[in-house]
Amino acid sequence: MRRIISTVLAALLLSALVGVAPAWSTSDPQPPLLSGRVSHGLVAAPGVAVRVSVFPAIPEQGWRPGRRVPLLQLDPTLTRPDGTFVVPRPSSARLRGFVDRWGLVDLTVTIDDGEVVAQHRASTPLSGDPGPATVTVDLADGRLHETLGAPGRHRLTLEDSTTPPRASTTARHPCDVTAGKKHLGRRERFMFVNNWVGAKATVLQLSGTSHTLGTATKLPGKSWSATDSHTRTIATSNQATQSNVVDRWVRNRVNYQDFHYRGLCEYPGEHTDRVPYSVHTLIADLRIRPTLPHLEDPAGCTPRKKNYRYTKDRTRNMTVERGVDLGTVKVSALSGWTNQTAWTVTVTKRSKECWSNEEGPEQSRYVQYFPIRRTEPCGRTARCSGPADERVQ
Structure with a gap:
């Protein structure tokens, strides 16, 4: 089942939205990689799975076809009772090779409540200035709020999350x-x-x-x-x-x-x-x-x-x-x-x-x-x- 929803474009934000309680504190020694909030309309959505993967920085000449590319898949995070979530920033050693020379990281964020799944991919500065990247989504109607990405109304696809992805039995790795x-x-x-x-x-x-x-x-x-x-x-x-x-x-x-x-x-x-x-x-x-x-x-x-x-x-x-x-x-x-x-x-x-x-x-x-x-x-x-x-x- 597929639902197409007219929406404000999902984006990775540099500041939390008005009315959304921050999921992190400026007093924390290091800002997280990502924070945000998930809701169903005006009601917070607790226990929703948030998965983040980081794609490596691609050389200016690209990669040789056939080369295996490392993909950093972080541990899933569940939203809190108030719908907020925090994805801790990996260590510098784990992020080596994943930050390009302009200081950007390529993140894919997947939000899955067990019924529908929404996904967003964008580049965001790792510096966290003036705050960590933040994504907020309303799973009731697909609205996502942005201040950094392209403004305007766009179309987002929400997929049925009950159908598991197909996997090859010949793969060497997960x-x-x-x-x-x-x-x-x-x-x-x-x-x-x-x-x-x-x-x-x-x-x-x-x-x-x-x-x-x-x-x-x-x-x-x-x-x-x-x-x-x-x-x-x-x-x-x-x-x-x-x-x-x-x-x-x-x-x-x-x-x-x-x-x-x-x-x-x-x-x-x-x-x-x-x-x-x-x-x-x-x-x-x-x-x-x-x-x-x-x-x-x-x-x-x-x-x-x-x-x-x-x-x-x-x-x-x-x-x-x-x-x-x-x-x-x-x-x-x-x-x-x-x-x-x-x-x-x-x-x-x-x-x-x-x-x-x-x-x-x-x-x-x-x-x-x-x-x-x-x-x-x-x-x-x-x-x-x-x-x-x-x-x-």
């Missing part, structure tokens, strides 16, 4: 994970620049820019599938810039590799995951719209004169739901606006700057530039002052 085929240079749409020739842009990516990309899963006898609640974060090692960008999607190329799970593996049993492990090419190409989003009803607009410059390097970028084409399935892509991922627009002809958030362009995911027309409105909440021919000289 759960064998082996590296498989590499899929190199897959295109990643992660940024779009919506402007015109009178306001050309320069796109920047520096070393250390993070990209949270979707993973794909294939069960025996079934097709490849993907969900926004399964992601892995990689980072760039070099930098690149591209000038004179006009009305284009900006695309990197990224590398993926298959990993085969065989033997007595926990939910979902035997399967194959296709996960990202490194960047192939920065700003590999620019794709012309027609699929480029437009602000048909902007929150506000303002005229801009010649020699105006604006750099977008703050606020979260959008999540592109089908941002990476893996051939058999398309998965999501997300990159944040930072001082390492940005674009700068230089206005050379009178233009109209529009944005998506009524709090202003600094708080907006989308800032776009158009040739100004005297009869065009200035936005749904912001208003331009004076007649059009007085606003732009």
Whole structure:
């Protein structure tokens, strides 16, 4: 039995949610690897099994196909009477090889109450700053709360947990994970620049820019599938810039590799995951719209004169739901606006700057530039002052 639930995307959080009692104390000598809370609606869910596995850091060149990959499977944890749980952090010796050079660990969290099972995979900083990673889930309707992952409403699959996973009798270990085929240079749409020739842009990516990309899963006898609640974060090692960008999607190329799970593996049993492990090419190409989003009803607009410059390097970028084409399935892509991922627009002809958030362009995911027309409105909440021919000289 499968239940598909409309939900807020599950994510590993860096801070506990308002109204949820913390499962750990800041006075503890070391924060746990993971903490959180499970409920059924407004009622706490005690005795629910929480299982966490840690996938190793993948080298930038990936692994040789056929190589056995170590998987750190931690002891199951049961939720307390108030629904909270704490997963202790393994020792540094046990985590050796599982933390990448950016300080991220790749966690898969499985929550099973005996009737339904929910699973989430994401990368999170091991530093625990400002607190340990936290995941909260309501098993009554599948809602999961997030402040770190991609915002918005997504779809989560809750599976019937009464069907045990199938296991191979030829496996050498309880759960064998082996590296498989590499899929190199897959295109990643992660940024779009919506402007015109009178306001050309320069796109920047520096070393250390993070990209949270979707993973794909294939069960025996079934097709490849993907969900926004399964992601892995990689980072760039070099930098690149591209000038004179006009009305284009900006695309990197990224590398993926298959990993085969065989033997007595926990939910979902035997399967194959296709996960990202490194960047192939920065700003590999620019794709012309027609699929480029437009602000048909902007929150506000303002005229801009010649020699105006604006750099977008703050606020979260959008999540592109089908941002990476893996051939058999398309998965999501997300990159944040930072001082390492940005674009700068230089206005050379009178233009109209529009944005998506009524709090202003600094708080907006989308800032776009158009040739100004005297009869065009200035936005749904912001208003331009004076007649059009007085606003732009």
